[in-house]
Amino acid sequence: MRVVVIGTGYVGTVTGACFSYLGHQVTCVDTDAAKILRLQRGEPAIYEPHLETLLRLAAERGGIQFTTDLGPPVAAADVVFIAVGTPPLPSGEADLSYLEAAARSIGAAMDDSRFRVVVNKSTVPVGCGNLVETLVREGMGDARPSGCRGVRFGVASNPEFLREGCAVADSLYPDRIVVGASDETTMEVMRQLYAPLVAQNFDAPPGVPRPSGMTRAPLVSATLTSAEMIKYAANAFLAMKIGFANEMANICERVGAEVTEVMAGIGLDSRIGARFLNPGLGWGGSCFGKDIQALMHTAREYGYESKLLQASLEVNAAQRHMVIQKLQEKLFILKGRSIGLLGLAFKPDTDDLRDAPSLYIAERLLQMGARVKCFDPVALEACRQQRPDLRLRYCQSVRELATDSDALVVVTEWAEFRSLDLAEIASLMAKPILVDGRNLFDPDAALAAGFDYTGVGRCPRPRPAPSPREEGVPARMPAS
Ligand SMILES: NC(=O)c1ccc[n+]([C@@H]2O[C@H](COP(=O)([O-])OP(=O)(O)OC[C@H]3O[C@@H](n4cnc5c(N)ncnc54)[C@H](O)[C@@H]3O)[C@@H](O)[C@H]2O)c1
Structure with a gap:
C-alpha cells in the first residue's frame, strides 16, 4: 500500500x-x-x-x-x-x-x-x-x-x-x-x-x-472515541502504577521496609503484574504528564474532576523534589556544593529531554546556589542545544563527573552505569555521597565501595541473613 x-x-x-x-x-x-x-x-x-x-x-x-x-x-x-x-x-x-x-x-x-x-x-x-x-x-x-x-x-x-x-x-x-x-x-x-x-x-x-x-x-x-480513550486510559494507568510504587517507597522508607522486596512480593500477584513497579524519581517524557493533563481537561469539560489523576501528578512532582531533600539531609547546605547528575534523558536509550526529571532537579539546585555537573551517554548535546539557559557543566565521562563532586545523583538508569567501578568513582569525589534516584545500585555494594548511599524506599538497616525468602522470587523487578 x-x-x-x-x-x-x-x-x-x-x-x-x-x-x-x-x-x-x-x-x-x-x-x-x-x-x-x-x-x-x-x-x-x-x-x-x-x-x-x-x-x-x-x-x-x-x-x-x-x-x-x-x-x-x-x-x-x-x-x-x-x-x-x-x-x-x-x-x-x-x-x-x-x-x-x-x-x-x-x-x-x-x-x-x-x-x-x-x-x-x-x-x-x-x-x-x-x-x-x-x-x-x-x-x-x-x-x-x-x-x-x-x-x-x-x-x-x-x-x-x-x-x-x-x-x-x-x-x-x-x-x-x-x-x-x-x-x-x-x-x-x-x-x-x-x-x-x-x-x-x-x-x-x-x-x-x-x-x-x-x-x-x-x-x-x-469506535473512534473509544480508540482515543484507550490511549489516555493506558497512559493514565501506567503513570498511576509508577506513582503507586513511589507512594509505597515513601512509606517503606518511614517504616524501615525495603521497597524492592515489597514490589517483588506484590508483582507476583497476576492481578497486579511485576512491570512498572520501580520506584524512583517518577516518570517524565513527552507523554504521561501531557496526556494526564489533557484527560483531566476533557473530563472537566464534562463537569468531572478526576481526583486519582490529580493525585498521580502530585505524587510524581513530589518524587522529583525528594532528591533535593535527600541532598539537603546529607549535605545540609547546597549553596556552593558541586552536584553531579548521572543521566539527563528522561529514560535510558533515548536523547529525549521533554519533561525530564533531570531538568527540574538541575533548575532547583542551581536556584539554591549549587554547582551542577552532568553526564549522559547520548543526551548531552540535546541538552546543550535545548537548554542554553541552564548553567550546567557538561562532562565527557563519569570519572570527570565524579571528580571533586560533593554528591552524585542517579537520574537516568542507563545500563552502562550498572557496570561502573563504584569504588573508583567514590575515591574521586570530595564527598562520596550517592543519591540513587533510580535504585540502580545494590545498596550493600555501594556501601562496600565507600559510598554514603541512599536510594528510594530502601531499608538502610542491615538485614538479617539468610532471610526466609521464598525461592525464585527476584529481589528486584526487571526494568519496565
Ligand atoms: N514520543 C512518544 O514516545 C510517543 C508515544 C506515543 C504517542 N505519542 C504521540 O505521538 C505524537 C507525536 O509525538 P512525537 O514524540 O513523535 O512528536 P515530535 O515532536 O518528536 O515530532 C513531531 C513532528 O511533527 C512535525 N510537524 C509539525 N507540524 C507539521 C505539519 N503540519 N506537517 C508536517 N510535519 C509537521 C514536527 O516538525 C516534528 O518533526 C504526539 O501526539 C505524541 O503525544 C508519542
Missing part, C-alpha cells in the same frame, strides 16, 4: 520505517526542512536504537522517501498518517494547531482518484476523530471552492503505544494494535495495512528479534 506519514518525530519516523520494512511504499513528510535533509541522508534526527538500520534497509529497497512537499504523496496515497506533536498548552489542554494544519493540508491535497484513509496517530483529546474529518473537509473546500464531490475518504484513530528506547521492537511486535474507524471500509483498509503485523509473518530485522512465543498481534477494533 502507499502510505504517507506526516511528522517525522519519534513516532512518525519509526512508524514510517516499520511500514516500509513490512513492504509498504512510504513517504514521510515534515515541515522541518533540516530534519528532512538529514533523513534523506539516512540519519535519523533522534537517537533511537535500530532506527538507522531500519531506515537503511528501507532505503536500499527503495521503500521510503522523505519530503517537505505533502501534496504529491498525499494525492497518490492509500493511507495518510498524522503523527505530529500535540504538546500541552499552559491550560493543560492539548495544542492542536499542528494537527489542524496537517489535516487541512491533507484535505487540500486530495482528489477524487481513489479512496483514502486519514489516520490519526497523534495523541489527541477524545473527539478529535470527528475534528480531523471536519478539518480535512475544510481543507478540501478551501482548495476547491467549486466543490469536492467525489472525493472519498475515511477517518481512523490508531493511537501509538511505542516506548522511546525500544520503539522499533514495540512497533514491530506490539502488545496490541488499536484501531477506531468511522466505517467498515476504513476498518478494512486498516486491517490490510496491519496484516503483516497481525500475522507476524515477516522476518525479524537484524538486532530486533521477535519475542519468543509471539505468533500474532491482536488488533482491537473500536
Whole structure:
C-alpha cells in the first residue's frame, strides 16, 4: 500500500520505517526542512536504537522517501498518517494547531482518484476523530471552492503505544494494535495495512528479534472515541502504577521496609503484574504528564474532576523534589556544593529531554546556589542545544563527573552505569555521597565501595541473613 506519514518525530519516523520494512511504499513528510535533509541522508534526527538500520534497509529497497512537499504523496496515497506533536498548552489542554494544519493540508491535497484513509496517530483529546474529518473537509473546500464531490475518504484513530528506547521492537511486535474507524471500509483498509503485523509473518530485522512465543498481534477494533480513550486510559494507568510504587517507597522508607522486596512480593500477584513497579524519581517524557493533563481537561469539560489523576501528578512532582531533600539531609547546605547528575534523558536509550526529571532537579539546585555537573551517554548535546539557559557543566565521562563532586545523583538508569567501578568513582569525589534516584545500585555494594548511599524506599538497616525468602522470587523487578 502507499502510505504517507506526516511528522517525522519519534513516532512518525519509526512508524514510517516499520511500514516500509513490512513492504509498504512510504513517504514521510515534515515541515522541518533540516530534519528532512538529514533523513534523506539516512540519519535519523533522534537517537533511537535500530532506527538507522531500519531506515537503511528501507532505503536500499527503495521503500521510503522523505519530503517537505505533502501534496504529491498525499494525492497518490492509500493511507495518510498524522503523527505530529500535540504538546500541552499552559491550560493543560492539548495544542492542536499542528494537527489542524496537517489535516487541512491533507484535505487540500486530495482528489477524487481513489479512496483514502486519514489516520490519526497523534495523541489527541477524545473527539478529535470527528475534528480531523471536519478539518480535512475544510481543507478540501478551501482548495476547491467549486466543490469536492467525489472525493472519498475515511477517518481512523490508531493511537501509538511505542516506548522511546525500544520503539522499533514495540512497533514491530506490539502488545496490541488499536484501531477506531468511522466505517467498515476504513476498518478494512486498516486491517490490510496491519496484516503483516497481525500475522507476524515477516522476518525479524537484524538486532530486533521477535519475542519468543509471539505468533500474532491482536488488533482491537473500536469506535473512534473509544480508540482515543484507550490511549489516555493506558497512559493514565501506567503513570498511576509508577506513582503507586513511589507512594509505597515513601512509606517503606518511614517504616524501615525495603521497597524492592515489597514490589517483588506484590508483582507476583497476576492481578497486579511485576512491570512498572520501580520506584524512583517518577516518570517524565513527552507523554504521561501531557496526556494526564489533557484527560483531566476533557473530563472537566464534562463537569468531572478526576481526583486519582490529580493525585498521580502530585505524587510524581513530589518524587522529583525528594532528591533535593535527600541532598539537603546529607549535605545540609547546597549553596556552593558541586552536584553531579548521572543521566539527563528522561529514560535510558533515548536523547529525549521533554519533561525530564533531570531538568527540574538541575533548575532547583542551581536556584539554591549549587554547582551542577552532568553526564549522559547520548543526551548531552540535546541538552546543550535545548537548554542554553541552564548553567550546567557538561562532562565527557563519569570519572570527570565524579571528580571533586560533593554528591552524585542517579537520574537516568542507563545500563552502562550498572557496570561502573563504584569504588573508583567514590575515591574521586570530595564527598562520596550517592543519591540513587533510580535504585540502580545494590545498596550493600555501594556501601562496600565507600559510598554514603541512599536510594528510594530502601531499608538502610542491615538485614538479617539468610532471610526466609521464598525461592525464585527476584529481589528486584526487571526494568519496565
Ligand atoms: N514520543 C512518544 O514516545 C510517543 C508515544 C506515543 C504517542 N505519542 C504521540 O505521538 C505524537 C507525536 O509525538 P512525537 O514524540 O513523535 O512528536 P515530535 O515532536 O518528536 O515530532 C513531531 C513532528 O511533527 C512535525 N510537524 C509539525 N507540524 C507539521 C505539519 N503540519 N506537517 C508536517 N510535519 C509537521 C514536527 O516538525 C516534528 O518533526 C504526539 O501526539 C505524541 O503525544 C508519542
